[in-house]
Every structure is written in structure tokens, then in C-alpha cells.
């Protein structure tokens with residue numbers, strides 16, 4: 001029996017690239033000299049796409065693969081994958097949920113403390129020799145504050161669990177109340193922002209959440225308020241965010257994701273009340289290995305049993 005042909009959209013780690021080549025009949029799309037010509041000639045022979053939240057799988061690629069049956073992605077965000085179109089055509093999609101919750105939740109809390117206590121700026125202050133001429137200015141307390149979580153899902157719940165250890169009061173905003181959650185539900189995002197000292201974003205990206213956090217929400221969070229974003233850059237209106245930080249309408253921002261990453265607005269670079277991370281939420285050795293393994297488990301489950309394990 002011939003092996004299932006897999007099209008890998010973009011490179012992952014060397015370890016992943018080598019393992020997929022060892023275990024499967026895989027073709028790296030990004031290495032093709034003329035991608036449209038390659039797809040026109042061989043597109044019909046692929047049944048599986050291996051991709052990532054970064055490389056995605058747009059509807060144009062699905063169109064070029066008429067016998068595609070499964071898209072297996074590395075990462076939990078499916079906003080770069082044409083999930084609805086795939087489902088319409090009976091194509092299964094898998095992502096890598098849960099195995100990254102700890103690391104992304106850890107980073108959210110880290111960013112919150114970084115921003116409120118201005119850790120990156122105080123580190124720069126010391127390294128630049130400024131401590132020799134005086135103390136660093138006072139910052140804001142973290143423990144015991146009001147934490148609003150936008151998107152109390154798998155990662156959001158792990159953020160809440162950690163925040164409880166800092167004696168924070170926790171409320172959340174989802175589209176629907178979670179009947180299993182004991183945290184206070186706020187149907188009105190603006191009301192949550194007015195109540196919160198800190199607003200942490202852990203919802204998905206994509207058109208439904210684009211600019212959910214706009215100038216009005218940032219103003220409601222206020223001059224002492226801090227927004228932390230580990231979700232997707234598109235969730236915040238970045239121009240409004242920069243303006244709110246410049247005018248003092250917002251107290252601070254801790255950001256792991258950006259609208260046009262890896263491009264980051266340079267206006268943020270010099271602000272002491274801003275902490276900036278290069279999209280490293282899940283980027284630890286342990287978690288990335290677990291994510292890779294889950295991609296392989298999904299591919300194997302699809303090939304052996306016709307069903308992926310972890311759809312979005």
C-alpha cells in the first residue's frame with residue numbers, strides 16, 4: 001500500500017523536520033522552486049497538510065489540494081487556518097491544545113509582574129549605571145488586585161489558577177458564561193475593564209475578536225490599568241494602544257503578540273511601563289516537544305483510524 005503523502009507548509013524545528021521525514025512520505029512546500037507549478041502538478045496527491053499556527057493553511061492552499069483530508073497544525077491558535085472552509089469540504093483539522101497551557105499561563109503572569117513592577121526597565125536602569133545616581137521610581141503592586149480575563153478557556157483558566165495564588169479577585173468575559181466556572185462572569189467587556197486593575201487577553205484571534213480591545217476598552221481600564229496580551233496581536237487595536245500609553249490614558253502593557261509581528265511599533269520601545277516579548281508563550285523545550293509529539297499523534301491517528309485526536 002502506498003504511503004499517505006503529507007505536504008509540510010513551513011519549517012518547524014530541525015528535530016520535527018527530521019522526524020516527519022523519517023516516519024512519513026513528506027514534501028516540504030517551502031523548498032519548491034515554483035510553488036504554483038508544483039501544486040498544479042502534484043497537489044492532487046496530498047491527503048494531509050502538516051503546518052503551524054505561524055505557517056497556517058489558507059483557503060487558496062486547500063483549493064490547490066483537491067484530495068486533502070486532514071490539516072494537522074502545531075500550535076493551538078487556528079486563526080491562520082481556513083477551518084470553516086476545511087469543515088465544509090469534510091477536511092479534518094487538528095491543533096495542539098492543553099499541552100501548552102502551563103507555559104502560556106506562566107508567561108501571562110510573568111508579563112503582568114514585568115509590567116506592573118517594571119522589571120525590564122529596572123534591569124536596563126541598573127545595567128546603564130543609573131542606580132549609582134539614585135533609586136528607581138516606585139511602581140505598582142501586583143498581589144490582591146482585580147484581574148479581568150478576556151477568554152476564560154483552557155489557558156485563561158490556568159492564568160486564573162495562578163492569579164488566585166496572588167490573592168487576586170478574578171472576573172472574566174467570554175461570549176457565554178461558563179457554567180462550570182466559579183469566577184464572576186461579566187457579559188459587558190467595558191464593565192469588566194472598568195472593574196479590573198489588570199486585563200489579561202486569552203481569547204482566540206481571527207475576525208471575531210479583531211480590535212475587541214479598542215480605545216474605549218483601554219480608557220475604561222484607565223491610567224492605572226494594565227493590559228496583558230498573550231492571545232493574538234489582532235485582538236488589540238495597536239494604534240489605539242500606543243496612543244493610550246502615550247497620553248497616559250492607560251497605565252501599562254505587557255505584550256507577547258503584535259498585529260504585524262515580528263514588526264513591533266517602535267514607539268513602545270522606550271516606555272518603562274511596557275514589557276515586550278517576541279511571541280514566546282509556548283516556547284520552552286518541554287512544551288515545544290509536547291506540541292511536536294501531539295502533531296505526530298494526530299497524523300498517526302488520522303492515517304491509522306481516519307480521525308484526528310484534537311480538533312480546534
Ligand code: NAP
Nearest residue numbers: 077151152153154155174175176203204205230231281282
Ligand atoms: P480556548 O480553550 O478555546 O479558550 C478561548 C476562550 O476565549 C473561550 O473561553 C471562549 O469562550 C473565549 N472567546 C472566544 N471568542 C471570544 C470572543 N469573541 N469574545 C470573548 N471571548 C471569546 O483556547 P485556549 O487553548 O485557551 O487558547 C486561547 C488562545 O491563546 C489561542 O487561540 C491562541 O490564539 C492563544 N495562544 C497564544 C500563545 C502564545 O504563544 N502567545 C500560545 C498558545 C495560544 P466563548 O466561546 O464562550 O466565547
